[in-house]
Amino acid sequence: DVRHGPILYLEDVSVSFDGFQAINGLNLTIDDGELRCIIGPNGAGKTTMMDIITGKTRPDTGQVWFGSRHNLLALDEPQIANLGIGRKFQKPTVFEALDVTENLELAMAGERRVWKTLLARLDHEGQARIDEVLETIGLNDERYRLAGVLSHGQKQWLEIGMLLMQRPRLLLVDEPVAGMTEPEMHRTAELLTRLAGQQSVVVVEHDMGFVRSIARQVTVLHQGSVLAEGSMDAVSSDPRVIEVYLGG
Numbered sequence: 051d052v053r054h055g056p057i058l059y060l061e062d063v064s065v066s067f068d069g070f071q072a073i074n075g076l077n078l079t080i081d082d083g084e085l086r087c088i089i090g091p092n093g094a095g096k097t098t099m100m101d102i103i104t105g106k107t108r109p110d111t112g113q114v115w116f117g118s119r120h121n122l123l124a125l126d127e128p129q130i131a132n133l134g135i136g137r138k139f140q141k142p143t144v145f146e147a148l149d150v151t152e153n154l155e156l157a158m159a160g161e162r163r164v165w166k167t168l169l170a171r172l173d174h175e176g177q178a179r180i181d182e183v184l185e186t187i188g189l190n191d192e193r194y195r196l197a198g199v200l201s202h203g204q205k206q207w208l209e210i211g212m213l214l215m216q217r218p219r220l221l222l223v224d225e226p227v228a229g230m231t232e233p234e235m236h237r238t239a240e241l242l243t244r245l246a247g248q249q250s251v252v253v254v255e256h257d258m259g260f261v262r263s264i265a266r267q268v269t270v271l272h273q274g275s276v277l278a279e280g281s282m283d284a285v286s287s288d289p290r291v292i293e294v295y296l297g298g
């Protein structure tokens with residue numbers, strides 16, 4: 051199913067902190083169903099860019115659109131999350147004392163947790179969604195294990211599953227493979243690639259081998275704006291990119 055048109059659109063976005071220009075005339079377009087990797091040296095503005103998309107940071111100037119209708123700068127953080135933008139931070143934040151299924155139930159319940167969780171348990175649609183997500187993240191056999199005893203990789207997949215419970219349209223994922231073993235990285239590449247068929251996925255990642263293994267499109271940020279964009283082969287042979295990475 052080929053989809054068209056941008057799901058996310060940043061135009062000429064800038065923000066400075068105490069006179070330091072962290073984002074400087076940034077333009078970025080993410081297409082519906084796309085898997086995009088964002089790379090760039092430390093301080094390039096990757097985290098700030100994610101903060102702007104989710105409404106955590108307000109840009110000084112520029113525009114941020116979700117789909118063709120939603121001006122994200124007119125919305126606050128919860129409203130943006132409710133539109134279907136899910137963010138996964140680097141460190142997994144699962145509920146360690148609960149089992150895998152309970153973590154997914156809580157994620158489905160969202161804000162009004164307690165009673166909605168009870169209702170969700172009785173709800174066939176909710177059960178079906180949990181089964182579907184367990185299958186997607188590959189934790190079917192772990193469904194009754196406590197999240198606290200899962201491996202680091204399994205916790206990361208569970209947290210992605212928790213975001214999927216809300217059926218997001220755009221997933222923002224921060225350094226998903228930091229601290230993972232090779233086989234875990236391999237499975238994560240496979241998972242993110244598969245997810246991108248269902249929703250758009252933006253991944254910030256430092257591990258170039260991993261980026262190469264998943265990315266169709268790579269955006270290189272440098273000093274708060276786009277330095278290069280294209281396939282991993284194209285950007286990694288770009289002299290400007292080589293210079294910022296090798297500190298030329």
Ligand code: ADP
Nearest residue numbers: 067070072090091092093094095096097098099
């Ligand atoms: P990256 O994620 O690519 O490493 P960041 O977006 O974290 O880059 O940071 C870009 C620059 O903005 C850095 O120099 C950082 O110190 C600065 N910065 C980010 N957030 C703040 C803030 N809240 N206050 C002051 N400076 C900030």
